[in-house]
Amino acid sequence: MVHKEAAARIKINKLLEASGWRFFAEGNQRANIQLEPKVTITTQDIDILGENFEKVTRGFIDFLLLNDKGFPFIVLEAKSEEKNPLAGKEQSRKYARSQNCRFVILSNGNMHYFWDLERGNPYIITSFPTPDSVIGYQKVSSDPQCIIDEQVGDDYIALTQRPNYFAEAAWKNEEERSDYIQSNKLRFLRPYQLKAIVALQKAVKDGQDRFLFEMATGTGKTLVAAAVIKLFLKTSNSRRVLFLVDRLELEDQAKKSFAAALANDYKTVVYKENRDDWRRAEIVVTTVQSLLFNNKYQRLFSPTDFDLVISDEAHRSIGGNARAVFDYFIGYKLGLTATPRDYLKKFDTTSNASKDPRELERRMLLDTYRTFGCDNGQPTFRYSLLDGVKEGYLINPTVVDARTGITTELLSDKGFIVTITDNEGENQEEAYKIREFEKRFFSDATNTLFCKTFLEYALRDPVSGEIGKSIIFAVSQNHAARLTQVLNLIADRMFPGRYQSDFAVQVTSQIPDAQQFTINFTNNNLLGSGNFMDTYRTSKARVCVTVGMMTTGYDCPDILNLGLFRPIFSPTDFIQIKGRGTRKHLFLDQLFDDNVSSSVRHPQKSAYMLFDFFANCEYFEEKFKYDKKIKLPEQRSKGGDEPDTGTGAIPEIYEHLGEDILASVKEETIGAEGMKIDRMFFERFEDVILENDFIAASVEAGQWDRVIDYVNHEVFDKPHEYYTLDKLRKAAAVDRRLSLREILEKIFGLIPRFKSKDELLEEEFSKFVADYKPEEAEAIPAMKHYFKAYVTNDKVRHIINTKHFTELATNPVFSTRDLRAVPDKYRVIIPEYIKDYVSLNQFAA
Structure with a gap:
């Protein structure tokens, strides 16, 4: 396993250097990585260090990352690639305390955890935090008790807008009070909005750090978000908040709302590239698309830059690749949504349903509840349209x-x-x-x-x-x-x-x-x-x-x-449209x-x-049958180019009777880059897309439904080039089925490249580990093998689903021995998790 240990070490070195940590002094900046107390290295050691780094006397090696004064700051424990980084959790805790360090990084080169010992459990990260970011993060007191004890009244926002409003004559005079509130634009929390804050405080008391507010359109989710932001900033449990929206037009709207409510105490900015305004602001508003573009969120931000992340219209702004942005940052997470999960509770989750457009909606909602720690389907706080109408705040149509x-x-x-064109660009006719x-x-x-x-x-x-x-x-x-x-x-x-x-x-x-x-x-x-x-x-x-x-x-x-x-076919769209009135x-x-x-x-x-x-109301309110199957078009044959003989028979083999013979036969294996003609085809498609102003504007605004619909009907199947999704998939030369959205995201730089099947599998398994946090660290490799086999192999999936386990004895992909290595409870948990949260379509060849 020496090569795996060395590979892990090299990856960790690169991640450290990419995040601004230094093995050696640079100019007037001293080195801030110490391998072990009293251990020094030379530049020649960097690429070869750790050939057997887990077999030192103590059984593991710790890195000490130092702060700007040269004092121990973060313990980084490196494990070899085949080991779970969490395996050395208790060892690193003990060592961190001995060095008076609050923070720990656990890594095997592929999977990494950041652990704030004062805050709770290790948190999965995709890059290492920068020194400056953690120094700022350290200033956060991170005392949940302060959140729990904070008194929040209906004037919580008004006290920021006008701290002494209650002492002014116009307020004291009841006849003038209404005009006084209106002229000063004072915002008071309604009773149900106060209940939302109380529910969050209770969740914090219960040890939770993720929350979901399910509130009907028109009930003031942004005002509630402003109160939550003040709660965290005022109690020093956050120094900076990120507010994510899913559309460009909502950026300024959110900024104006927060400025109106909190400007006297906190600064709000809309994030713009190449500007450092966000560093001087407590509240940063941006679209998910802006951060995804060229992986900007990883290049320009550290995982510890934001202590509270709020996702507006959560199941839209964290869907698909956008979840990577949301999960990148460490700290408390709050989701806001107007879409009740109840709309999808009756959906049939059989394998054939995975191509139903409503199944995509179901996955997004399920993923939203899971992301915010509401696996039981109950949000942290719920206030429905019916509640709002009953209490006189909203109107039914x-x-x-x-x-x-x-x-x-x-x-x-x-x-x-x-x-219907689904979110992956597939047409359902x-x-x-x-x-x-x-x-x-x-x-x-x-x-x-x-x-x-x-x-x-x-x-x-x-x-x-x-x-x-x-x-x-x-x-x-x-x-x-x-x-x-x-x-x-x-x-x-x-x-x-x-x-x-x-x-x-x-x-x-x-x-x-x-x-x-x-x-x-x-x-x-x-x-x-x-x-x-x-x-x-x-x-x-x-x-x-x-x-x-x-x-x-x-x-x-x-x-x-x-x-x-x-x-209308989406319950989310129906609720949002209805909510405009x-x-x-x-x-x-x-x-x-x-x-x-x-x-x-x-x-x-x-x-x-x-x-x-079009009887939309009847469909959603009375007869919304989620278990209804949508009949899909017949699948084309895999070959697609076989000559049609009219009988379905295989044409006879041509027999050569002439004198000429082949001079030579040459085989050439086409690499991952594909053939030149394929690359040229893809590049021509890129040019067509990038030159289209409507597509570019819609992508920037995050309006993917319109983009995909437009490409399907205005770009595909035209006589000049005859672009099709199948042709583009072949030209991309990726070992899995690409969605149209992925292709468009690559063209616009929202993703740097197409991920391979195995990379996607690793990502999905990492999400599973992050959610379930298995204590059986030694069984992680077996669980991963089980997870991948179930996702990618139809036969294995059938055997597991039907419980015909004896058939595994002759299965070349996943054997009986492989199954025995998986802990009993995870033999059930993993398939159920995949059915709910993993789209199998993307892993097809």
Whole structure:
């Protein structure tokens, strides 16, 4: 095993040097790595040291990493590659205490743990922390009792905004108090928001460091997050907080919210590359995509730079590769989500279900709950839409279920006729192709009927009497353009002279300044304001027609009408879209004429209309059958290029009868880089993608559903190059099945390269170890072998699932002896874990 020990040592050396640790003095910077007390080395020793480093007198070797004053700071224990780094945990604890060190790093070169002895358990890291980062981290007191004991009242945020508000005359006078709160924009926590904080404090008391708040859209998750941030910063359990969002437009929105609530005590910045603002701020807001780009999170940040990481819309912002960003940082973790796990509790997890698009949604939600330590399905705190309506904070919709003759036909037992593209870029077809679907559903007659119905039944603005502000969700950008035109034509007839084709506006990613349009719509100045009344501030544009831009996190409380002009297949999308209308609103706040105010009969928003032309509400609220199987298209033959004889028979072998013969036969093994023609094909595809402004903008905004849909329908299968996912997979020359998203992430530099099958397996197994923390360290190799065999081999999987274990006796991949080496309980745990959390599709050849 000498080579494994040396290999581990070399990897550890490189990781140390990459993180700024020094074996030798550099200029005026002294060496800060000490191998053992009184041990010195030369430069020639670095690459060969450790040929047998575990067989020294003490049985292991410790590295001492020194602080800027040369004192012992971190103990690093190195193990050989085949050993679990946790095997020497107690030895390193004893040695760290003898050296008065608070921190320990455990590593075998491939898997690494950072352990704060004052904080709890070792935490898996993917790179070593930098000296400066740990010095800063050491300043955090890390006393959970302070979090538990902190008194949090409803004025917890208000005390930061205006510390002496309670002593001011306007507050003491009850008649002036409401205006005083509004003019100073004071934020008070609602009772259920206080309960969320109390639930977190209780979880900390129970020894937890991960939390999940499941709160309906419109219940103030960002304000609760601000209170949590203050709780951790004020009690010195955090010196810097990272707030992750999944869309570009949510960065500024979050920054403004935190600045409004906490600016007097803490600085908030949006992270920008090549700027050090984040080092001088307590709250850093950024998108997951920004940190993933070229592995920026690993290059520019240390695992100890943030003591609290909050993930907004958690199951979106930590899905797929994004979880690597979230897990990279050490410390407390809080997830915020509006999507109840209950929506997916009935889903069938059989192997065939893995290609159902809803199965991807299920995996993301399950992974979210597991990531935040809620394996039992119960979040740290839950506040549902029903809770909000019952307590008077939210509004339920009035559903207008309208179906044409065509939609009624297509809502029969045959189900929706549509092509669905899942998150991995795979098309799941049912009955019709997308062109025929659009042709039948979205003819001019159908669009006109939908729009006419919408405008006839839409709620009116209670002050001006015009059509209330509305959002319509279309199938595609083309469909949005057509709906916008129809709405403007009808509005011109309904309200002669009032609008100049500015009643409805297309707000999709292909429209210049579309993002600013969404902001202007919220601020009531989209294409002007006060069209009906000069003293009333409301957007002249009344309807925004979008596809997906105004769903997650979009806050526009005076929305009165929502239109679902498309079928919806994701419960998350359904909840988010429905949530755009649930907030309450006082319309008098926009009116600047006291004489008119008294005549407004219903100034408070008490309802909103949800127009549903495709029975989405019925589908999700009453008949959402998660165990329904989606019929997949027939698989093509593996060869794909065999000549068709019409009979299915293998064509006869050609017999050469001529005199000429082959001069020579030469075999050439194609390496991992593939053939040149394959590489050129892939490079041409890269150029096509990078030159497309719509794709680039959508990737930057994190709108992967639109990117994948666009590539499938606008780039693939075109006559000029005839790009297909299968061709790109072959050109990439990777030993597993790549998803379209992975290919696009590679093109845009969000991942440096395609990971091999074994690298992915190692990652998945590391996640398993991090979750279950097996105490049987000596059995880790056997468990890993079991894990990999179950994931990659259909036959092994069948044997395990059916419990026909005798068949393992003749199995060349995984034998009976291999199974015996796996502890009994993990023979059950590992398959169940894989069924729930590992997508087998990506490991197919």
